[in-house]
Amino acid sequence: MQRKTKMEDTRERVMHIAMFPWLAMGHLLPFLRLSKLLAQKGHKIFFISTPRNINRLPKLPSNLSASITFISFPLPPISGLPSTSESSMDVPYNKQQSLKAAFDLLQQPLTEFLKCSSPDWIIYDYASHWLPPIAAELGISKAFFSLFNAATLCFMGPPSSLIEDFRTTPDDFTVVPPWVPFQSNIMFRYHEVTRYVEKTDEDVTGVSDSVRFGYTIRESDAVFVRSCPEFEPEWFNLLRDLYRKPVFPTGFLPPVIEDDDDTTWVCIKEWLDKQRVNSVVYVSLGTEASLRKEELVELALGLEKSQVPFFWVLKNEPSRPEPQIPDGFEERVQGRGMVHVGWVPQVKILSHESVGGFLTHCGWNSVVEGLGFGRVPIFLPVLNEQGLNTRLLQGKGLGFEVPRNEREGSFDSDSVANSVRLVMMDDEGESIRGKAKLMKSLFGNRDENIHHVGQLVDWIQNTSPK
Structure with missing residues (x-):
C-alpha cells in the first residue's frame, strides 16, 4: 500500500476556521460568502457575530448547515448606544465609534471561545486590532480579510504609516501618497474626507480606524483581499511590497441570488x-x-x-x-x-x-x-x-x-x-x-472567483502549524 506524502495528508485534513467580521452588513455578507466557499471545500467554520446580525443573514443551504456554526455573542451595553444597535446600519455615522467601543468589549468572550474551540485559523476584519496578539498566544494562525480593494489598501499605506496616523487633515488625503511609485489618480476629493476627519475627532475609543487597520495588517500572518490581480495588477504588486507578507486575492465573491420570493x-x-x-x-x-x-x-x-x-x-x-x-x-x-x-x-x-x-x-x-x-x-x-x-x-x-x-x-x-x-x-x-x-x-464569473479561493485554501493548509 502506497503511503501518502506529507503534502497530500495536509491537503486532506479538515481545518477549523473562525470568522470574525466587523458589525456591518457590507462586511458580514462577504465574510459569509467566503465561509460558504471554505465549507464547500470540506472545512468547518465558526462564524462569530452578535444575535441580531446573525438573524439578518440569509439562511444556510442544507448542504452547508453542518459545516458552518454560528456563534452568537451579545453586544455589551455602552453608554449612548441603544440596546438594539448591533450594526453600522443601526446608528448614525457620527456614532460609529461608539459601536466600535462596544465591539471592542467582545474581546473577552471571543478569547474564551478561542481557548475552548482552538481553531486552526481565525480570519478577521479591520476593526479588531486587539485580536492578533490573542490568536498568537493561543497558537492560532491569523489572516486579515480586507473588503477593500488593493488600490484602496495601497493608498492607505504600509502598516507603519497607518499606526503613526500621520495624515490628520483633509488635505493630507487629497494627494497621491509618496509610496505609490507610478502615475495614479487614486486620491480623495476634499469633501469626501471631511466627514471622516470630523468623526475621528470624536473618537470615543481612543483608537482611530487608521491605527486599527495598521495593527490588523501588521500582526497578521497573511492578508486576503476581495479583488483579483486581473482587475488591478499594479496595485496587488505594490501591496505585496508594502506589506512584506503573503497577500492573496479571494476574487470578488459575487453573491448568489437567493430563491425565496419575499x-x-x-x-x-x-x-x-x-x-x-x-x-x-x-x-x-x-x-x-x-x-x-x-x-x-x-x-x-x-x-x-x-x-x-x-x-x-x-x-x-x-x-x-x-x-x-x-x-x-x-x-x-x-x-x-x-x-x-x-x-x-x-x-x-x-x-x-x-x-x-x-x-x-x-x-x-x-x-x-x-x-x-x-x-x-x-x-x-x-x-x-x-x-x-x-x-x-x-x-x-x-x-x-x-x-x-x-x-x-x-x-x-x-x-x-x-x-x-x-x-x-x-x-x-x-x-x-x-x-x-x-x-x-x-x-460575476463564479468559477474564476472560486479558483482564487482554492489557491488560498491550498496555502493556508500547507502553512498551518497544527
Whole structure:
C-alpha cells in the first residue's frame, strides 16, 4: 500500500476556521460568502457575530448547515448606544465609534471561545486590532480579510504609516501618497474626507480606524483581499511590497441570488417587469451614507429631469421619519419612477433584465454586485473609501461620476440628470456601457472567483502549524 506524502495528508485534513467580521452588513455578507466557499471545500467554520446580525443573514443551504456554526455573542451595553444597535446600519455615522467601543468589549468572550474551540485559523476584519496578539498566544494562525480593494489598501499605506496616523487633515488625503511609485489618480476629493476627519475627532475609543487597520495588517500572518490581480495588477504588486507578507486575492465573491420570493421582491419585480430591457437606473446609496436634505432634493429633481425610468431606494432613518423629497415628486414621476423606503433585495433588483444602470455611493460591495451583472455605474461617493473606488473605476472607463464642487461636495439637479442620461441613453456613454457589460465576465464569473479561493485554501493548509 502506497503511503501518502506529507503534502497530500495536509491537503486532506479538515481545518477549523473562525470568522470574525466587523458589525456591518457590507462586511458580514462577504465574510459569509467566503465561509460558504471554505465549507464547500470540506472545512468547518465558526462564524462569530452578535444575535441580531446573525438573524439578518440569509439562511444556510442544507448542504452547508453542518459545516458552518454560528456563534452568537451579545453586544455589551455602552453608554449612548441603544440596546438594539448591533450594526453600522443601526446608528448614525457620527456614532460609529461608539459601536466600535462596544465591539471592542467582545474581546473577552471571543478569547474564551478561542481557548475552548482552538481553531486552526481565525480570519478577521479591520476593526479588531486587539485580536492578533490573542490568536498568537493561543497558537492560532491569523489572516486579515480586507473588503477593500488593493488600490484602496495601497493608498492607505504600509502598516507603519497607518499606526503613526500621520495624515490628520483633509488635505493630507487629497494627494497621491509618496509610496505609490507610478502615475495614479487614486486620491480623495476634499469633501469626501471631511466627514471622516470630523468623526475621528470624536473618537470615543481612543483608537482611530487608521491605527486599527495598521495593527490588523501588521500582526497578521497573511492578508486576503476581495479583488483579483486581473482587475488591478499594479496595485496587488505594490501591496505585496508594502506589506512584506503573503497577500492573496479571494476574487470578488459575487453573491448568489437567493430563491425565496419575499413579498417586497414580488412587488418590486411586478414594477420592473413592466419596464423595457436595460432602461431602468437603480438608485441606492447604501446603508451608512446619508445625504443632506438639500442633496436629496437635488437628486430627486435630477432623476425627474432625466426622463429615465428609475427605482430609488431610501433607507429608514429614525431621525427623518419622513423622506426629505420634494412635495408632489412621486406623483409627477408615477409610472416612470418608483421610490421605496427600507430594505430591498438589491442583488435580485440588479439581476433583473430591465435594470441597465446603477447610481451608487460606490461602496465596494455594491460595485461588485452591480458590475457582476454588467450594470453601468453612476458614481455619487459620500464617505469612507467610496471616493477611491470611484477614481479606480472611472480611471478604467467604468462608469461616470456626477460632477460636484470639489471642496463642498455640492451638486445640482442638472448634473444628476445629465449624468444619468449620458450613462443610460446618450451616444457619448456607449463605450462606458460596453465596458461595464464586459466586466460581467470578471466580476460575476463564479468559477474564476472560486479558483482564487482554492489557491488560498491550498496555502493556508500547507502553512498551518497544527
